[in-house]
Amino acid sequence: MSQSAKPASSVDLASLVESQSLPGEPEIRSVDDTLHVSYSHADLVIKLKKRPSQPLWDTKWEVSVREPTPGLGTWWGAWSQSFAANRADIGNLLAGEITETACRIRNMLDDHSSIIPVPDL
Numbered sequence: 001m002s003q004s005a006k007p008a009s010s011v012d013l014a015s016l017v018e019s020q021s022l023p024g025e026p027e028i029r030s031v032d033d034t035l036h037v038s039y040s041h042a043d044l045v046i047k048l049k050k051r052p053s054q055p056l057w058d059t060k061w062e063v064s065v066r067e068p069t070p071g072l073g074t075w076w077g078a079w080s081q082s083f084a085a086n087r088a089d090i091g092n093l094l095a096g097e098i099t100e101t102a103c104r105i106r107n108m109l110d111d112h113s114s115i116i117p118v119p120d121l
Helices: 010-018 087-112
Strands: 027-031 034-038 042-050 056-066 074-084
Touching (some): 010 087, 056 087
Antiparallel strands (some): 027 034, 042 056, 056 074
């Protein structure tokens, strides 16, 4: 990581997101500037970097989704997104994006699994 990058502390990331209301009961952990959000059928890895001297946060998202039986399909996705926010607001913004992503995953699994109910994310 370059010296100009300002890593978010792992304690800050986990506590910022855990203080928000997320769907389901995800396991949330963080290491350095990376947040891991795990559901029973999906894993989200979010890398977060604060731009120096600007209220901008760059995120890189990696998502893997596992369809339950009988399909057992697996999907992967990755994207980048930036947020203009103060440090106090980033937890709320991340929680909102995690919630939207979990809803999209839920809808995708519902579309692909009409035989066996999909557990709550």
